[in-house]
Amino acid sequence: MQLGLFADAVQRIVDDERGSIVYRRGFLSQGAAQRVFEALVARVEWQHERRWMYDRQVDVPRLTATYRADRNMPPPLGRLLTRVREELRAPFNAVGLNLYRDGNDSVAPHNDHLNEIALGEPIALLSLGATRRMTIRTKARPRRAADVDLEPGSLLTMSYATQLHYDHGIPKSHLAAGPRMSVVFRVRSE
Numbered sequence: 647m648q649l650g651l652f653a654d655a656v657q658r659i660v661d662d663e664r665g666s667i668v669y670r671r672g673f674l675s676q677g678a679a680q681r682v683f684e685a686l687v688a689r690v691e692w693q694h695e696r697r698w699m700y701d702r703q704v705d706v707p708r709l710t711a712t713y714r715a716d717r718n719m720p721p722p723l724g725r726l727l728t729r730v731r732e733e734l735r736a737p738f739n740a741v742g743l744n745l746y747r748d749g750n751d752s753v754a755p756h757n758d759h760l761n762e763i764a765l766g767e768p769i770a771l772l773s774l775g776a777t778r779r780m781t782i783r784t785k786a787r788p789r790r791a792a793d794v795d796l797e798p799g800s801l802l803t804m805s806y807a808t809q810l811h812y813d814h815g816i817p818k819s820h821l822a823a824g825p826r827m828s829v830v831f832r833v834r835s836e
């Protein structure tokens with residue numbers, strides 16, 4: 647089943663025995679989203695990682711960074727962390743960032759490693775910069791699929807259970823208008 651694209655401010659994209667995925671448009675205003683995007687582009691220590699793929703090393707097709715709560719976080723991240731904790735009432739203590747420089751940058755379909763996330767806690771994903779499409783697909787039957795255009799200032803929340811049952815990814819895009827960033831809030835178990 648194709649669940650399609652959405653127009654309302656808060657949409658439940660998935661809400662069943664396999665978990666819940668909620669999309670909140672306008673969590674940050676357009677102006678605030680742009681200011682935070684520019685501050686984080688400039689202040690985050692971006693890494694260009696390489697990973698082993700079979701017998702050779704390949705570039706990770708995006709820039710990344712990770713921070714733990716209260717350890718050298720650039721100021722806008724600390725304020726965002728507080729706001730997202732309050733909004734979702736979850737004790738987020740780690741922030742991962744992805745910077746997609748253009749439409750050639752991507753992340754392959756995957757789920758988050760649940761052994762690194764506190765049991766039952768959600769994952770929240772704030773989007774900044776250009777809009778990019780996220781694909782969400784069940785791993786097993788009955789098949790479900792959703793494509794969500796992640797707009798700047800939006801917050802996508804995925805419950806713990808969805809990481810068992812769904813893969814999510816950001817495919818390459820010919821349409822991407824410019825760089826896009828995701829700020830991913832997690833509750834790390836250690």
Ligand SMILES: O=C(O)CCC(=O)C(=O)O
Nearest residue numbers: 742744753771816828830
């Ligand atoms: O950039 C995104 O919206 C997705 C990021 C993601 O899936 C991840 O960091 O694991």
